[in-house]
Amino acid sequence: MVDNAVAHEDATRGxxxxxxxxxxxxxxxxxxxxxIIHEANRNRPNPSGLKVGGHQASCASMVSIMTALWxxxxxxxxxxxxxxxxxxxxxxxxxxxxxxxxxxLPTLREFGGLQSYPSRSKDPDxxxxxxxxxxxxxxxxxxxxxxxxxxxxxxxxxGTGRQFSLVGDAELDEGAVWEALLDPSVAELGELxxxxxxxxxxxxxVVPNIAAGRLRGMxxxxxxxxLELKYGRLLEELFTRPGGAQLRDRIDxxxxxxxxxxxxxxxxxxxxxxxxxxxxxxxxxxxxAELDDxxxxxxxxxxGGHDLGALRDVFGEIDDSRPTVIFAYTVKGHGLPTEGHxxxxxxxxxxxxFAELAPRLGAAVDRPWERFDADGAAGRLCAATGARLxxxxxxxxxxPALPTDIGRTPAGAATTQAALGRVLLDLTRQSPEAARRVxxxxxxxxxxxxxxxxxxxxxxxxxxxxxxxxxxxAETILHWREQPTGQHLELGIAETNLVxxxxxxxxxxxxxxxxxxxxxxxYDPFVERALEPWAFGIYAxxxxxxxxxPSGVSLAPEGGAHQSIKTPSIGLEQPGCxxxxxxxxxxxxxxxxxxxxxxxxxxxxxxxxxxxxxQVDQTLAAVPTDPAARERRRRxxxxxxxxxxxxxxxxxxxxxxxxxxxxxxxAADRLGQAGVDADVVCVTSPDLLFRALRARQGRQEGSSWxxxxxxxxxxxxxxxxxxxxxxxxxxxxxxxxxxxxxxxxVTGFGQSGSPEDVYHHxxxxxxxxxxxxxxLLA
Numbered sequence: 001m002v003d004n005a006v007a008h009e010d011a012t013r014g015x016x017x018x019x020x021x022x023x024x025x026x027x028x029x030x031x032x033x034x035x036i037i038h039e040a041n042r043n044r045p046n047p048s049g050l051k052v053g054g055h056q057a058s059c060a061s062m063v064s065i066m067t068a069l070w071x072x073x074x075x076x077x078x079x080x081x082x083x084x085x086x087x088x089x090x091x092x093x094x095x096x097x098x099x100x101x102x103x104x105l106p107t108l109r110e111f112g113g114l115q116s117y118p119s120r121s122k123d124p125d126x127x128x129x130x131x132x133x134x135x136x137x138x139x140x141x142x143x144x145x146x147x148x149x150x151x152x153x154x155x156x157x158x159g160t161g162r163q164f165s166l167v168g169d170a171e172l173d174e175g176a177v178w179e180a181l182l183d184p185s186v187a188e189l190g191e192l193x194x195x196x197x198x199x200x201x202x203x204x205x206v207v208p209n210i211a212a213g214r215l216r217g218m219x220x221x222x223x224x225x226x227l228e229l230k231y232g233r234l235l236e237e238l239f240t241r242p243g244g245a246q247l248r249d250r251i252d253x254x255x256x257x258x259x260x261x262x263x264x265x266x267x268x269x270x271x272x273x274x275x276x277x278x279x280x281x282x283x284x285x286x287x288x289a290e291l292d293d294x295x296x297x298x299x300x301x302x303x304g305g306h307d308l309g310a311l312r313d314v315f316g317e318i319d320d321s322r323p324t325v326i327f328a329y330t331v332k333g334h335g336l337p338t339e340g341h342x343x344x345x346x347x348x349x350x351x352x353x354f355a356e357l358a359p360r361l362g363a364a365v366d367r368p369w370e371r372f373d374a375d376g377a378a379g380r381l382c383a384a385t386g387a388r389l390x391x392x393x394x395x396x397x398x399x400p401a402l403p404t405d406i407g408r409t410p411a412g413a414a415t416t417q418a419a420l421g422r423v424l425l426d427l428t429r430q431s432p433e434a435a436r437r438v439x440x441x442x443x444x445x446x447x448x449x450x451x452x453x454x455x456x457x458x459x460x461x462x463x464x465x466x467x468x469x470x471x472x473x474a475e476t477i478l479h480w481r482e483q484p485t486g487q488h489l490e491l492g493i494a495e496t497n498l499v500x501x502x503x504x505x506x507x508x509x510x511x512x513x514x515x516x517x518x519x520x521x522x523y524d525p526f527v528e529r530a531l532e533p534w535a536f537g538i539y540a541x542x543x544x545x546x547x548x549x550p551s552g553v554s555l556a557p558e559g560g561a562h563q564s565i566k567t568p569s570i571g572l573e574q575p576g577c578x579x580x581x582x583x584x585x586x587x588x589x590x591x592x593x594x595x596x597x598x599x600x601x602x603x604x605x606x607x608x609x610x611x612x613x614x615q616v617d618q619t620l621a622a623v624p625t626d627p628a629a630r631e632r633r634r635r636x637x638x639x640x641x642x643x644x645x646x647x648x649x650x651x652x653x654x655x656x657x658x659x660x661x662x663x664x665x666x667a668a669d670r671l672g673q674a675g676v677d678a679d680v681v682c683v684t685s686p687d688l689l690f691r692a693l694r695a696r697q698g699r700q701e702g703s704s705w706x707x708x709x710x711x712x713x714x715x716x717x718x719x720x721x722x723x724x725x726x727x728x729x730x731x732x733x734x735x736x737x738x739x740x741x742x743x744x745x746v747t748g749f750g751q752s753g754s755p756e757d758v759y760h761h762x763x764x765x766x767x768x769x770x771x772x773x774x775x776l777l778a
Contacts, residue, residue: 018377018381019308019309020377021377021378021381022067022068022071022072022308022381023308024362024372024377024378025067025071025096025372025378025381025382026063026064026067026308027335027361027362027363028092028096028361028362028363028372028378029063029066029067029089029092029093029096030059030060030063030335030336030361031357031358031361031362031363031368032088032092032095032096032105032368032369033056033059033060033063033086033088033089033091033092034056034059034060034088034336034349034354034357035105035354035363035368035369036054036088036091036092036105036106036108036114037054037055037056037059037088037108037348038056038348038349038354038368039105039106039108039368040052040054040106040107040108040109040110041053041054041348042348042351042354043106044106044110052108052109053109053116053346054088054108054109054346054348055085055086055088055345055346056333056336056338056347056348056349057332057333057336057338057339057341057344057345057347058083058085058086058168058332058345059085059086059088059089060331060332060333060334060335060336060339061197061199061305061330061331061332061333061334062082062083062086062089062166062197062330063089063334063335064305064306064307064308064311064330064334065166065195065197065305065311065328065330066082066086066089066090066093066166067093067308068308068311068312068315069164069166069195069311069315070093070097070385070389071381071382071385072311072312072315073312073315074164074388074389075161075162075388075389076161076388076389076390076391077159077160077161077391078161078162078163078164079128079129079141079144079161079162079163079164080128080129080141080164080165080166081128081129081131081137081138081140081141081163081164081165081166082118082127082129082131082166083131083137083138083166083167083168083171083197084116084117084118084131084132084134084137085117085168086166086197087114087115087116087117087118087131088108088114090118090125090127091104091105091108091114091123091125094125094126095125095369095371096371096372096382097382097383097385097386097389098382098383098386099125099126099386099390100124100125101124102369104124104125105368105369116132117130117131117132117137118130118131118132118137119132119539119540120507120510120540120541121539121540121541126391129141129144129540130536130539130540130541132536133532133533133536134171134174135171135174135175135176135177136176136500136532136533136536136537137165137536138165138167138171138174138177138194139165139176139177139180139500140165140500140503140504140540141163141164141165141192142163142180142181142183142186142189142192142500143180143497143500143501143503143504143505144163144504144507144511145163145189145191145192146185146189146489146501146504147501147504147505147507147508147511147516148163148508148511148512149189149463150439150461150489150505150508150516151508151512151514151516153461153463153484153485154436154484154485154487155397155514157512157513157514158508158512158514159512161191162191162192162193162318162320163189163191163192163193164193164194164195165192165193165194165195166195166197167194167195167196167197168196168197168199169196169197169198169199169200169211169215172196172215175496176496176500176533178218179494179496179497180494180496180497180500181218181219181222181224182222182492182494183491183492183494183497184492185491186222186223186323187222187223187224187322187323188322188463189323190319190320190321190322190323191320192323192324193318193323193324193325193326194323194324194325194326195325195326195328196215196325196326196327196328197305197328197330198212198305198327198328198329198330199329199330199331199332200256200259200260200332212228212327212329215327216228216325216327219325222323223322223323224322224323224324224325225318225319225322225323225324225325226324226325226327227314227317227318227324227325227326227327228304228326228327229304229305229307229310229311229314229326229327229328229329230303230304230327230329231248231302231303231304231329232302232303232304232306232307232310233302233307233309233310234295234298234299234302234307235251235299235302235303238287238291238299241287241290242283242286242287243280243283243284243286243287244287246280246283246284246287247274247284247287249280250274250275250276250278250280250284257342260340260342261273261340262274262300262340263300263301263331263339263340264340264341265300266297267293267296267297270288270296270297270300271285271288271289271296274288274300275288301331301334301339301340303328303329303330303331304328304329305328305329305330306330306331306334311328314326314328332344332345335361336349336353336357337349337353337356337357338353394512394513395513396509396513396515397513397514397515398515398601399437399509399515399517399597399599399600399601399604400431400433400434400436400437400515400517401431401433401434402431402434402593402596402597403427403430403431403434403593404590404593404594404597404634405589405590405593405630405631405634406423406426406427406430406589406593408426408586408589409586409623410584410585410586410618411618411619412617412618413615413616413617413618414584414585414615414616414618415450415585415611415612415613415614415615415616416549416582416583416584416585416587416588416611416612416616416658416659417449417450417549417550417611417612417613418450418585419582419585419586419588419589419611420449420450420451420521420547420549420588420592420609420611421450421451421452421453421454422453422585422589423588423589423592423593424438424440424451424453424454424519425453425454425457426589427593428457428458434517434596435458436487437515437516437517437600438458438487438516438517438518438519438596439461439487439488439489439505439516439517439518439519440454440455440487440488440489440518440519440520440521441488441489441490441491441498441501441502441505441518441519441520441521442488442489442490442491442498442520442521442522443491443492443493443494443495443497443498443522444490444491444492444493445521445522445523446478446488446490446521447478449521449522449523449547449549449550450549451488451521452477452478454488455478455479455480455488456478456479458486458487458488459481459482459483459485459486459487459488460480460481460482460483460486460488460489460490461482461483461484461485461486461487461488461489462482462483462484462486463484464484465482465483465484466482466483468480468481468482489501495522495526495527495529495530496529496530496533498520498522498530499520499530499533499534499537499546500533500537501520502518502520502534502537502542502544502546503533503534503536503537503538503540503542503544504537504542505518505542505544506518506537506541506542506543506544506599506600506606507540507541507542507543508600509543509599509600509601509604510541510602515599515600515601516599516600517545517596517599517600518544518545518599519544519545519546519547520544520545520546520547521547521549522546522547522548523548523549523550523562524548524549524550524551524552524564524567524610524611525548525551525561525562525563525564525567526548527546527548527564527567527570527608528564528566528567528570530546531570534546535574535575538574538575538576538577538606539575539576542606543598543599543600543601543604543605543606544599544606544607545592545595545596545599545606545607545608545609546606546607546608546609547608547609547611548564548567548608548609548610548611549609549610549611549612549613550562550611550612550613550614551564551567551581551610551611551612551658551724551725552564552565552610552612552658552659552724552725552746553565553724553746553750553751553758553759553762553764554612554613554614554659554724554755554758555612555613556751556752556753556754556755556757556758556759557752557753557754558750558752559750559751559752560749560750560751560752561750562750563746563749563750564610564725565725565726565746565747565749565750566725566726567610567725568581568610568657568686568723568725568726568729569725569726569728569729570608571608571610571686571687572686572687572690572729574608576605576606577605577606577607577608577687578595578598578605578606578607578608578685578687578688579607579608579609579610579685579686579687580595580607580608580609580610580684580685580687581609581610581611581657581658581683581684581685581686581723582609582611582637582658582684583616583621583656583657583658583659583661583682583684584616584618584620584621584661585618586618586621586623586637587621587637587682587684588609588611590634590637590638591607591609591637591638591684591685592609594638595607595609610658610725612658612659612724614659614755616659616661616662617662620644620661620662620665621644622644622645636706636709636710637684638684639685639688639692639705639706640683640684640685640686640687640688640689640692640706640710641655641681641682641683641684641685641689641706641710641711642681642682642684642709642710643679643680643681643682643709643710644661644664644665644680644681644682645665645668645678645679645680646679646715647672647677647678647679648677649677650677650678650679650715650717651676651677651678651717651718651777652671652676652677652678652679652717652718652719652720652773652776652777653678653679653680653681653711653715653716653717653718653719653720653739654667654668654678654679654680654681654719654720654721654722654769654773655680655681655683655719655720655721655722655730655733656680656681656682656683656721656722656723657682657683657684657686657721657722657723657724657725657729657730658723658724659724660722660723660724660764661680661682663722663759663764663765663766663769664680664722664769665680666766667766667769667770667773668680670766670770671770671773671774674774676773676774676777678773679715679717681710681711683721683723683730683733686723686729686730686733688706689706689707689710689733689736690732692704692705692706692707693707693732693735693736707736711733711736711737713737716737716738716739717739718734718739718740718741718773718776718777719733719734719739719740719741719742719776720741720742720743720744720769720772720773720776721733721734721741721742721743721744721745722743722744722745722764722769723744723745724745724746724764725745725746726745726746726747727743727744727745727746727747728743728745729745730743730745731743740776741776742772742773742775742776744763744764744768744769744772745762745764746762746764747762748762750762
């Protein structure tokens with residue numbers, strides 16, 4: 001499918017056709033990016049002696065590609081994900097086009113300075129995508145493209161433009177790349193353009209095998225246009241001469257290490273080594289004899305990824321009807337003294353090498369940040385590029401107003417998982433404007449996570465209307481209506497893709513001024529599989545809600561493979577995110593609404609809700625009927641905990657999280673019969689309680705009022721904590737009032753069985769709580 005909104009016109013591009021001017025800028029970009037790293041490592045005071053680091057060779061292999069892209073190809077609506085180790089190249093370009101102040105250039109990897117890798121939230125200059133987590137930054141433009149299309153179809157904003165990924169070839173080893181490429185939705189995204197920096201080196205070595213053909217086949221099988229930029233114009237011209245065909249065959253047949261070794265040769269060594277030992281040696285030697293030494297040395301490293309004219313030409317071949325990948329052959333360290341060295345990944349130029357490099361690049365060591373003369377051709381092109389790419393400020397739509405309490409008081413038995421779907425449906429009636437901003441994402445588990453009613457109500461998002469062939473089937477319960485106005489996105493079974501898309505949907509407020517309320521739902525055990533891209537999406541500024549359900553060993557018959565143990569502590573420890581584990585359906589409503597209210601704004605936050613399929617008697621919640629008391633309970637739920645049962649003279653406190661409140665209340669009843677009065681506190685967010693404790697200690701900003709209401713000092717008693725997860729999640733609660741404590745939870749792999757058997761096996765049953773309480777008081 002062609003998205004006409006992203007079709008490129010020549011008028012929107014830089015159109016720089018002066019090769020000499022572009023080459024002058026290329027040399028300056030190489031110099032400034034190298035100098036940024038050199039200054040941080042060689043000149044800046046470093047009392048600790050710890051290596052600052054940077055990647056001069058990795059930058060150098062990208063300089064030509066990024067120069068051609070920024071100064072010729074990009075339009076203002078295009079967005080680029082820059083490979084992590086090339087961040088100094090991005091900063092150098094932003095500096096030359098007037099988007100970065102000179103004062104930042106010496107601050108690479110300094111506190112408050114330029115970040116180690118491109119960061120949307122921390123760098124002072126324009127960065128489209130945060131990168132640094134291998135494979136995650138590369139795939140972000142895929143999900144950015146989907147998010148842009150969703151925003152455009154639902155709000156008529158979202159802009160146009162291509163989504164570029166500048167990817168190192170070693171990054172293609174990451175499984176996240178191929179999970180993303182294979183999602184069925186990706187083949188329709190014609191705005192995607194990946195440029196692979198094919199320098200054939202990883203961190204430790206020259207990669208021995210030539211993998212380009214296999215990679216091209218894999219992209220092509222996924223529906224991508226594949227373009228190859230292997231040789232520059234000098235080599236292509238030599239290939240037309242007598243002996244040229246044999247030279248091409250010789251280079252094509254080389255292993256990567258042999259080719260890399262040629263880059264370390266002088267002209268005489270090249271004349272000896274390059275012809276090889278085969279039958280074509282004489283023909284190749286004859287061709288080389290026609291070349292002077294300088295031309296021969298240039299030809300040996302004349303790969304397509306360093307030929308500005310060839311780069312411009314290949315950009316013109318991009319087909320906007322499907323994703324495109326360009327394999328650009330490059331030399332790691334191109335133009336530097338470390339060029340082609342097998343261990344140049346993190347190597348740094350010496351002071352002598354840096355001084356020798358300056359005149360070759362038209363720069364001066366004592367004036368490393370010198371800009372071009374504003375009246376010269378290069379200065380004018382830099383200024384014109386800055387003006388062309390500068391984006392207009394976007395007016396922001398404020399996040400929608402959300403209710404805090406829909407007013408329903410559930411009765412009977414219910415699960416927190418089912419409550420999620422119920423709340424979303426209630427929101428469409430209670431607050432339709434807010435509900436219209438909700439978008440849900442699932443990896444093929446919508447029906448099994450109780451989203452069926454929501455999906456039937458709002459429809460499935462698709463860039464075009466698709467016919468529902470089961471619309472007239474009376475036995476079909478889940479109606480799959482795919483349309484541009486739908487609010488549910490279904491991906492394949494790949495949790496990495498889910499959270500990648502979730503992060504980009506959660507960033508639309510900052511990209512295009514249109515806040516969404518994205519909710520991703522997946523099986524809770526697989527939160528761990530999605531953890532890295534989920535955390536990186538939060539770091540990059542994406543605000544969303546992740547729902548893990550079903551969770552814990554309460555999913556008893558499924559066995560250990562589907563029973564999550566560590567996820568409660570993941571939610572507790574994840575920055576930029578508030579975690580909740582509600583016990584009752586009303587707790588789900590209140591925490592979900594509070595979490596939605598934190599999305600889509602500069603000071604917002606993501607959230608993680610851990611839900612269960614275990615039926616819980618809703619009357620156990622004892623929801624107050626008085627409106628003021630109900631509101632007090634709601635505030636406590638949202639803040640992290642509330643007293644569920646209070647006794648006259650407590651000798652014990654049982655703090656329970658999630659569905660284990662059933663066992664906690666039963667244990668309190670039995671202890672009371674034995675003369676041991678026990679308070680029961682329902683914990684909804686160990687995360688927020690821990691923050692409150694740190695605030696009370698003066699270790700972070702915030703309020704600690706919830707501790708006084710849920711764990712008042714005058715009611716302090718020895719404490720038993722219990723949760724359907726690792727017990728250390730709640731272990732700190734006893735320190736609130738410095739009381740003795742015992743923590744119950746799950747510390748081993750799960751077992752299949754009935755809930756009663758599984759709870760007994762892990763020590764979550766009522767008997768275990770009673771014994772733990774009596775042991776504390778013994």
